[in-house]
Amino acid sequence: MIAPMSGASEAQAFRDLNVEWITAYFELEQSDLDLLNDPERVVIEPGGQVYLAHCEGKTVGGVALMAYGSGTYKIAKMAVTPEYRGRGIGRQLMMHAVEEARALGACKLFLASSRSLVSAIGLYESVGFERLSPDEWPFPRFARADVFMQMSV
Template identity: 50%
Template sequence: MNDAKRTLTSPVVHIGLASRPEDLLAFRTLNEEWITRFFTLEEADRRQLGDPEGQILAPGGRIFVAHLDARTVGCVALRPTGAGEFEVSKMAVSPEWRGLGIGRQLLTYTIEQARALGSSRLILGSSTKLESAVKLYERVGFRHLPAERLPPLAYSRADVFMELNL
C-alpha cells in the first residue's frame, strides 16, 4: 500500500449508474476477482457477469459503480426478485481500495436508490468466508434470516441470508 492511500480514511467517490461499456467491464472484472479468490465462478455468475444488460438491467435491475477520479473502484447490482423487492448482488471493491469505506458508500447509495425505486425489502445471500462483508451488511441494518424466507438464490457459496425492510 502506498503512503498516499494510507492517509485516506474514506476517499470521496462518485457513485452512479453504470452507463459506459467500461463500467460493465469493470463490473465483471471486479466481481471475477473476489469470486475466484474465495470460491469458484458458478453458472449464475457466468450468466450475470457475461450479460449484465440482459440478466440484470433488462428485467428492471440496476448496476451502480463507484469512481475515484477516472478509475472504477467498486460496483454493486440491484436485481429485482418480486414485487417491490430487490436482491443486493455482486458487490465488489477493488482490492487496493478495500477497507476505506467505499463498500459502505456503495451499499448506502444502493439502499437509497432502492427506496427511490419504491422497494419495500432488500435481500442478499453472502458467505461466512466474507466476514467483513457480512459485518458491513449488519452495520447498515440488514438482519439475518433463515434461507427458506428468501426466494431461491443461485449460489452454492451462500450460507448467510439477510434482509433489510425499507
C-alpha cells in the same frame, strides 16, 4: 463518486471486479457468469441497475440492485478492488443501493453471502440487514452462500 453503469467498458470493469474477488475466495458459478457477461439483460432490463464507484479515474467498486417485482429487490455482486478496500467504498456502494431501492419503491431488500466474508457481513448488519434462516431465502442459491439476509426499506 458512484454512478449507474454505462457502456461496455464499464460493464467489463464490473465483470472484472467481481471475477477478481469471487475467484480469490470461491469458484465462479454459471449464475455468476450469466449476470457478469450480460448485466444489461440480467439486471437492468428487468428494472434494476448496476452502480459503480469511481476513484482517481478508475472504477474501483460496484454493486447490482436486482428487481424481482412487488417491491422486492436483491443486492448482488458487491465488490471493491483490493487496493481500495478499507476506505468506506463498500459502505458507500451499499448505502447508495439501499437509497436507490427506496426511490424505486422497494419494500424488501435481500442479499446472500458467505460466513467466510466476515467484513462484508459486518457491513450488511451495520446498515440494517438481518439474517434469515436458509428456508426463508426466496431465490436460487449459490453454492458459496450460507448467510441469507433481508432488510425492510
